[in-house]
Amino acid sequence: MRYAIVVEKAENNYSAYVPDLPGCVATGDTVEETEREIREAIEFHIEGLIEDGLPVPQPASIVQYVEIAA
Numbered sequence: 001m002r003y004a005i006v007v008e009k010a011e012n013n014y015s016a017y018v019p020d021l022p023g024c025v026a027t028g029d030t031v032e033e034t035e036r037e038i039r040e041a042i043e044f045h046i047e048g049l050i051e052d053g054l055p056v057p058q059p060a061s062i063v064q065y066v067e068i069a070a
Contacts, residue, residue: 004061005038007031019061021045 007016014031016038018024024045028034049056 001059003042003059004063005035007034007038018042018045020057020059 003018003020005016005018007014010027013027013029014034015025015027016034017026018038018041021042024038024041026034026037026041028037046056
């Protein structure tokens with residue numbers, strides 16, 4: 001499966017979340033570390049849903065960039 005993630009710059013680090021998996025978040029000192037951590041968080045989150053007998057949401061978010069004149 002392929003889930004969209006959102007990575008945001010915080011004051012002293014980066015954070016990421018998965019729109020299709022509410023509550024699935026991660027942080028890191030760099031974008032690369034944050035991407036590694038969110039990948040692990042996604043796997044852990046899905047394992048937990050399965051163990052609890054809950055449905056695993058299918059990826060549905062669409063990611064687009066919009067360019068504007070500055």
